[in-house]
Amino acid sequence: MSATHIENVERKNLVILGSTGSIGRQALEVVEAHRERFSVVGLSAHSRGDVLMEQVRLFKPKVVGISDREVADSLRETLKDLGVELFTGEDCLCELSSLEEADLVLNAVVGSVGLPATLEALRRGKTLALANKESLVAGGELVMKALEKGGKLLPVDSEHSAIFQCLQGEEVTGVERIILTASGGPFLGKTREELKEVTVEQALAHPTWKMGRKITVDSATLMNKGLEVIEAHFLFGVEYQKIKVLAHPQSVVHSMVEFKDGSIKAQLSLPDMRIPIAYALSYPERWGPPFTTTDLERIGELTFGKVDLETFKCLNLAYQAGFMGGTATAALNAANEVAVEAFLQGRLSFLGIGDTVERVLDQHHPEKAEDLNTIIEVEKEVKEKTRLLIEDRGGG
Ligand SMILES: NC(=O)c1ccc[n+]([C@@H]2O[C@H](COP(=O)([O-])OP(=O)(O)OC[C@H]3O[C@@H](n4cnc5c(N)ncnc54)[C@H](OP(=O)(O)O)[C@@H]3O)[C@@H](O)[C@H]2O)c1
Structure with a gap:
């Protein structure tokens, strides 16, 4: 492609949440x-004001959102001097995703706090690049309904990007099975007994x-894979029975689609999220040069194996929540968010994460996930219940 051609490309007006x-x-x-292909119109941070300010100086967005009010107050004057508009508080994510001039929104915040902004972007007809998998786990039905308003949803998660790429030019009716690969995290092959004393480090x-x-801990418990099963169910409209998880420690095959005729398509690259x-940001085009090239000769061997669902009960719990339907996946996610935070703060053991989520899910009576308020209420209730359960365990 010639330099003149690149100069003439239409810029994408990008907002990055998180x-x-x-x-x-x-x-x-x-x-x-x-x-030359992007204008960054909006950025958001929660607590890392220093990182945000560096980004502001480099990318010169028109607007920034800072959800932590103290951090926002500390940067208000500086941002004003730089001529950058500031949105604050929880609503800043929705305000950013509904910016008139934004045509591409990347939702990269962590946790279901990202759900309202996902819905807002889609309802406004934007193209949404979605990394925030918790949006789909907590409110998958709502997200898919919001998509009917004319927006576009592009997966960022490497597994879902792989599936999305395998499905290009294919009919979903031709799909026999989706095969999600799992690196297995740092504890692949360990028994429950061996995981009793796992440290945060x-x-x-x-x-x-x-x-x-958060996602690193989710990867270690395999809850991340469970969240991805739910994410795949909603994104690609495939039943849970047809989503299989396979351990693949090299993380080179990012996922696969098996078709009715017995063919399996896969997408491969070295693990690098920039791919x-x-x-998602260039779709439907592909831009070079690549950030990483994948030398298969050097990699040599790719292996696949069964996932131990007894040790990694979180993956099973995610399937269970998926089968329960309604608000069950929101409850699973909310309980997991609280449990992971408690683990990271040293208030809950590693195995306690799965045990706690299991107890919460067993006690959950799913409602229809019809509107955002229902989900927010369920999440609030579940989070409170989870905190109490964790207190009762006394760190175990
Ligand atoms: N990292 C990966 O390789 C990867 C791969 C696939 C999918 N994902 C998904 O992508 C999402 C982001 O993951 P990550 O690894 O990038 O997480 P991360 O490094 O922890 O970053 C999370 C971002 O969300 C912001 N944030 C945190 N709490 C917030 C709140 N209450 N309100 C508004 N913003 C908040 C953070 O702001 P501050 O930093 O300023 O506090 C930060 O910008 C997650 O849903 C994850 O599952 C990540």
Whole structure:
């Protein structure tokens, strides 16, 4: 492609929710590599004001959102001097995703706090690149309904990006099965007994991916894979029975689709989130040069195996919540968010995460997930219940 051609491309007006996080920062690396293709119109942070300010100076957004009010207050004057508009508080994510000039919104915040902004972007007809899987787990039905308003949803999660790529040019009716690959995290092959004394540091040492703290713990418990099963169910309209998880410690095959005729399509690359992020931001085009090239000769071997569902009960619980339907997946997610936070703060053991979520889910009576208020109420109630259960366990 000639330089003149690149100069003439239409710029995408991009908003990044959660720009200070792992996905957000990598998305800005993609933007940096393709500066002529993007105008960054909005960025958001929660607590990392210093990182946000660096990004503001580099990418010159018109607007920023800071959900933590103290951090927002500390930066108000500086932002004013730079001519950057400031949105604050929880609603800032929705305000950013509904910006008139935004045509592409990347939701890269962590947790179901991202759900309202997902809904807002889609209802406004924007293209939404979705990393925030908790949006779909907590409110999958609502998200798919909001999509009917004319927006577009592009997956960022590497597994779902892989499936999305395998499905290009295919009919969903031809799909026999979706095969999600799982690195297995740092504890693949361990027994429950061996996981009794797991420390936060050990759980955060992921062998193949460098990610935010919450998703890294979710990867170690395999709840992340469970959340991805639910995410895949909603994104691709495939029944839970047809979504299989396979352990694949190299994290090179990011997922696969098996078709009715026996063919299996897969998408491969070395583990580098900038690849699926760039695909979502460039879709339907593909832009080079690549961030990472994948030398299969050097990789040599790709292996696949069964996942131990007894040790990693969180994956089973996610299927269970999926089968229960309605608000059950929101309840699973809310309980998990509280349990992971407690683990990271040393108030709950590693195995306690799954045990606690199991107890919460067993006691949950799902309602229809018809509107955002129902989900917010269920989440509030479940989070409170989970906190009490964790207190009762006394750190175990
Ligand atoms: N990291 C990966 O490789 C990866 C891969 C696939 C999918 N995902 C998904 O992508 C999402 C982000 O993951 P991550 O690893 O990038 O997480 P992360 O590094 O922890 O970043 C999370 C982002 O969300 C912001 N945030 C946190 N709490 C918030 C709140 N209450 N309100 C508004 N914003 C809030 C953070 O702001 P501050 O940093 O300023 O506090 C940060 O910008 C998650 O849903 C994860 O499951 C991540």
